[in-house]
Amino acid sequence: xxxxxxxxxxxxxxxxxxxxxxxxxxxxxxxxxxxxxxxxxxxxxxxxxxxxxxxxxxxxxxxxxxxxxxxxxxxxxxxxxxxxxxxxxxxxxxxxxxxxxxxxxxxxxxxxxxxxxxxxxxxxxxxxxxxxxxxxxxxxxxxxxxxxxxxxxxxxxxxxxxxxxxxxxxxxxxxxxxxxxxxxxxxxxxxxxxxxxxxxxxxxxxxxxxxxxxxxxxxxxxxxxxxxxxxxxxxxxxxxxxxxxxxxxxxxxxxxxxxxxxxxxxxxxxxxxxxxxxxxxxxxxxxxxxxxxxxxxxxxxxxxxxxxxxxxxxxxxxxxxxxxxxxxxxxxxx
Amino acid sequence: xxxxxxxxxxxxxxxxxxxxxxxxxxxxxxxxxxxxxxxxxxxxxxxxxxxxxxxxxxxxxxxxxxxxxxxxxxxxxxxxxxxxxxxxxxxxxxxxxxxxxxxxxxxxxxxxxxxxxxxxxxxxxxxxxxxxxxxxxxxxxxxxxxxxxxxxxxxxxxxxxxxxxxxxxxxxxxxxxxxxxxxxxxxxxxxxxxxxxxxxxxxxxxxxxxxxxxxxxxxxxxxxxxxxxxxxxxxxxxxxxxxxxxxxxxxxxxxxxxxxxxxxxxxxxxxxxxxxxxxxxxxxxxxxxxxxxxxxxxxxxxxxxxxxxxxxxxxxxxxxxxxxxxxxxxxxxx
Numbered sequence: 188x189x190x191x192x193x194x195x196x197x198x199x200x201x202x203x204x205x206x207x208x209x210x211x212x213x214x215x216x217x218x219x220x221x222x223x224x225x226x227x228x229x230x231x232x233x234x235x236x237x238x239x240x241x242x243x244x245x246x247x248x249x250x251x252x253x254x255x256x257x258x259x260x261x262x263x264x265x266x267x268x269x270x271x272x273x274x275x276x277x278x279x280x281x282x283x284x285x286x287x288x289x290x291x292x293x294x295x296x297x298x299x300x301x302x303x304x305x306x307x308x309x310x311x312x313x314x315x316x317x318x319x320x321x322x323x324x325x326x327x328x329x330x331x332x333x334x335x336x337x338x339x340x341x342x343x344x345x346x347x348x349x350x351x352x353x354x355x356x357x358x359x360x361x362x363x364x365x366x367x368x369x370x371x372x373x374x375x376x377x378x379x380x381x382x383x384x385x386x387x388x389x390x391x392x393x394x395x396x397x398x399x400x401x402x403x404x405x406x407x408x409x410x411x412x413x414x415x416x417x418x419x420x421x422x423x424x425x426x427x428x429x430x431x432x433x434x435x436x437x438x439x440x441x442x443x444x445x446x447x448x449x450x451x452x453x454x455x456x457x458x459x460x461x462x463x464x465x466x467x468x469x470x471x472x473x474x475x476x477x478x479x480x481x482x483x484x485x486x487x488x489x490x491x492x493x494x495x496x497x498x499x500x501x502x503x504x505x506x507x508x509x510x511x512x513x514x515x516x517x518x519x520x521x
Numbered sequence: 522x523x524x525x526x527x528x529x530x531x532x533x534x535x536x537x538x539x540x541x542x543x544x545x546x547x548x549x550x551x552x553x554x555x556x557x558x559x560x561x562x563x564x565x566x567x568x569x570x571x572x573x574x575x576x577x578x579x580x581x582x583x584x585x586x587x588x589x590x591x592x593x594x595x596x597x598x599x600x601x602x603x604x605x606x607x608x609x610x611x612x613x614x615x616x617x618x619x620x621x622x623x624x625x626x627x628x629x630x631x632x633x634x635x636x637x638x639x640x641x642x643x644x645x646x647x648x649x650x651x652x653x654x655x656x657x658x659x660x661x662x663x664x665x666x667x668x669x670x671x672x673x674x675x676x677x678x679x680x681x682x683x684x685x686x687x688x689x690x691x692x693x694x695x696x697x698x699x700x701x702x703x704x705x706x707x708x709x710x711x712x713x714x715x716x717x718x719x720x721x722x723x724x725x726x727x728x729x730x731x732x733x734x735x736x737x738x739x740x741x742x743x744x745x746x747x748x749x750x751x752x753x754x755x756x757x758x759x760x761x762x763x764x765x766x767x768x769x770x771x772x773x774x775x776x777x778x779x780x781x782x783x784x785x786x787x788x789x790x791x792x793x794x795x796x797x798x799x800x801x802x803x804x805x806x807x808x809x810x811x812x813x814x815x816x817x818x819x820x821x822x823x824x825x826x827x828x829x830x831x832x833x834x835x836x837x838x839x840x841x842x843x844x845x846x847x848x849x850x851x852x853x854x855x
Binding site (some may be wrong): 245257260263290330331332344362390408415424431432453456457459461470473479480481482488489 | 592595597613620625627652664666668669670672675678680684690692694720721723724735741746749751752754758759760761762765767789790793795798801802804808812813814816818820821822824841
């Protein structure tokens with residue numbers, strides 16, 4: 188389906204579900220962007236879920252979002268169970284404004300929901316020539332080191348900075364070894380999963396996808412990844428007033444209450460300490476790209492480059508819509 | 522050797538090498554602390570190296586450190602080739618002061634050197650009930666993803682926050698799979714190294730320690746760890762005015778110039794967004810510790826707990842000094 192047609196359809200669906208036009212456009216743009224950058228798991232496959240949570244009063248389509256200015260640099264936002272996209276959009280705009288004014292912006296958000304890709308918000312800051320760290324927690328997906336039960340979300344660490352080219356440096360990395368979707372797919376098709384990504388329900392390593400689904404997923408790099416996930420849970424949950432410690436509800440499965448996710452945005456003027464930031468980052472990337480490469484590697488890519496290429500490639504093409512998503516859209520538009 | 526006697530000896534050595542008494546005490550305390558927390562690789566084994574760099578005019582024992590206040594929250598420090606301990610100590614104190622005053626402190630430091638353990642500085646902020654992120658880059662140790670040459674340092678990501686107990690939450694995690702020292706030890710003793718931690722000089726995976734030493738070490742979690750290392754290089758090097766992109770010199774091997782390492786300290790009031798931070802973090806840790814455990818695991822520990830236990834255990838004991846270090850001290854004191 189053509190990008191513009193799809194965006195209009197999704198916008199209309201959100202308006203039908205009670206969002207005002209401006210908010211509906213922001214949400215539709217975020218979902219379509221996820222398709223364009225090749226992250227369909229964060230795209231239209233979630234549309235129905237968002238609408239269901241609105242219908243069940245777990246997302247407020249017309250939230251009275253409270254923006255509390257603590258200083259010219261620091262803002263606390265109570266998103267009042269807004270859909271995550273709107274809370275994050277407002278929060279990042281506020282952080283950008285603060286950073287432009289004072290060199291630095293810190294925004295904590297509570298009572299929000301899943302907002303899609305962290306990198307999408309980091310990009311907004313980078314487009315204004317700012318450097319940013321973005322943290323959000325997520326529903327339980329991986330086990331803390333030593334535990335036999337999932338508790339931390341995939342809790343991404345996200346960092347963005349301008350590069351003196353039109354392709355921003357956007358690192359947006361979850362701290363889980365493997366996507367839960369991939370394990371589900373392997374279980375359905377009878378395939379094995381790689382070693383070292385999951386334990387069975389007794390805590391033994393397994394490559395059996397079905398056993399892994401009943402067990403736990405592992406963080407990257409053992410205790411180190413567990414520590415990173417814990418850090419993100421504290422920064423985005425404990426620190427902001429959001430849910431934490433395994434209390435963020437799964438948006439697909441758990442309709443017992445709102446998610447109350449927290450987000451933390453740190454935004455800094457890239458040239459706050461050095462006048463020639465763009466020259467310096469250009470030189471940094473140049474040096475690394477020039478290194479001798481492993482056989483079979485044509486180019487050393489910086490984080491965000493692959494995603495940008497997918498975006499560019501997909502931009503003028505029709506967006507592929509699966510049968511499931513087609514059905515979702517048909518049922519939601521009527 | 523008794524802790525106090527050792528600290529006095531090391532202080533005297535630094536004074537003999539031109540540091541003023543106050544600076545010498547700070548440096549000695551950092552080195553002895555590394556021994557107490559069980560990180561001797563960052564302790565006295567480095568004393569001789571620091572002294573050699575002073576003698577060769579690569580570290581300035583009496584630096585005229587320039588502290589440039591950009592705002593009440595933001596400070597830029599030119600450490601003028603100070604020994605890393607002093608630059609970091611001044612920088613963290615400044616970041617703490619800024620955070621106490623405005624809720625938030627951002628300090629960038631350039632022209633510094635190796636400062637030991639990031640967690641040591643994070644602890645200083647946590648003791649004042651603040652939450653902190655600490656970044657520093659380091660000499661080349663690991664290869665960027667796809668490259669056949671080391672460039673990034675072990676580039677730790679460090680995060681600290683108070684816990685409502687006397688044991689702070691201090692995550693201080695390098696992004697390399699294995700310590701270079703461990704590979705050197707395996708090569709000397711003819712032992713294998715674990716799979717997945719290094720490549721030989723042709724870019725093939727190897728468990729042969731000697732081949733690994735001629736090849737490259739790998740970051741944690743493949744492209745993800747490479748991205749984290751790159752992020753830290755940008756934040757602490759490109760952003761602050763420090764060296765970056767593989768230009769930080771190895772302090773042991775390379776006497777062709779000062780290191781010019783950069784550090785970045787982000788410090789925030791823990792209760793800036795929520796009034797009950799200490800209750801919230803207590804609840805967070807409690808929930809995670811209560812999870813069912815993998816067989817053989819007695820307790821789920823948060824980052825920093827193990828280190829604190831080692832510190833407590835070692836505090837009243839004699840510090841073990843290796844023959845090499847004894848020789849270093851004898852030659853430096855005379």
